[in-house]
Amino acid sequence: MKRKLHVYGNWKLHNKIRESEELAKAVKEGSVKYKNKVNIGVAPVYTSLINVRNILGDNSTVKLLAQNGYPKPKGAFTGEVSFPLLKDAGCRGVIIGHSERRHLFNESNELISEKVESALQTGLDVTLCLGETLEQRENGETWQVIEKQLTSSMFHVPPTYREKLVIAYEPVWAIGTGKTATPEQAQEVHAQIRNKLEKSWLKDTSEKIAILYGGSVKPKNAKSLFEQPDIDGALVGGASLDPESFLKIIDIASHL
Ligand code: 13P
Numbered sequence: 001m002k003r004k005l006h007v008y009g010n011w012k013l014h015n016k017i018r019e020s021e022e023l024a025k026a027v028k029e030g031s032v033k034y035k036n037k038v039n040i041g042v043a044p045v046y047t048s049l050i051n052v053r054n055i056l057g058d059n060s061t062v063k064l065l066a067q068n069g070y071p072k073p074k075g076a077f078t079g080e081v082s083f084p085l086l087k088d089a090g091c092r093g094v095i096i097g098h099s100e101r102r103h104l105f106n107e108s109n110e111l112i113s114e115k116v117e118s119a120l121q122t123g124l125d126v127t128l129c130l131g132e133t134l135e136q137r138e139n140g141e142t143w144q145v146i147e148k149q150l151t152s153s154m155f156h157v158p159p160t161y162r163e164k165l166v167i168a169y170e171p172v173w174a175i176g177t178g179k180t181a182t183p184e185q186a187q188e189v190h191a192q193i194r195n196k197l198e199k200s201w202l203k204d205t206s207e208k209i210a211i212l213y214g215g216s217v218k219p220k221n222a223k224s225l226f227e228q229p230d231i232d233g234a235l236v237g238g239a240s241l242d243p244e245s246f247l248k249i250i251d252i253a254s255h256l
Pocket of ligand 1: 010098170174175176177178214215216217235236237238239
């Protein structure tokens with residue numbers, strides 16, 4: 001029996017408020033039958049968060065997530081949004097350390113670590129993203145890179161918060177490229193992550209932490225990924241913008 005799978009949609013920089021509302025409505029309606037079967041979440045842009053929250057309502061089956069946040073609660077940080085403000089807007093979780101943040105906005109492991117701590121202390125669940133570039137993979141450095149990202153960003157997390165973490169392995173070369181890691185390639189890294197969690201924390205804790213795969217997940221490849229023993233669901237980009245595809249991926253997750 002597998003862990004209850006997660007299917008999270010990262011809407012990235014897409015959708016005006018009206019479009020986000022329509023997408024949220026469709027996802028909410030289509031998700032009713034998966035209540036208690038799949039952990040579902042959506043991460044709209046900041047400007048749509050409150051509207052999407054109002055569509056989803058309190059304690060919805062579909063969890064509202066933010067795509068990023070800033071570790072200081074308030075102050076002179078022009079252009080940033082803190083975790084307490086995201087919670088106030090209705091978010092129940094946040095994505096941290098997405099590769100687009102790491103590579104396009106130069107976010108370091110140190111900053112990501114601060115964000116993880118601040119978000120957890122605020123009471124948000126954290127989806128921490130990890131992943132290697134194509135060059136790193138070709139140089140045989142995949143595990144070295146992932147291990148560094150893992151140890152620097154989350155091993156300081158105190159035991160009470162650990163189960164509020166979700167990990168998303170997203171190989172950079174598979175994001176938005178249509179190239180998916182093969183189920184075996186993804187499983188290999190997921191098993192290494194699980195093993196590291198088990199060695200650093202307790203087996204019991206490591207088994208409770210969901211490790212999602214992200215990178216061109218579509219209805220056509222979801223099943224073979226979800227069948228892998230250490231793949232606990234997906235962080236979906238492009239396919240989460242189309243309610244039909246996103247709900248199909250959720251449906252596949254509900255049957256495993
Ligand atoms: P795609 O599914 O569009 O490749 O994006 C993956 C991703 O980055 C999810 O966070």
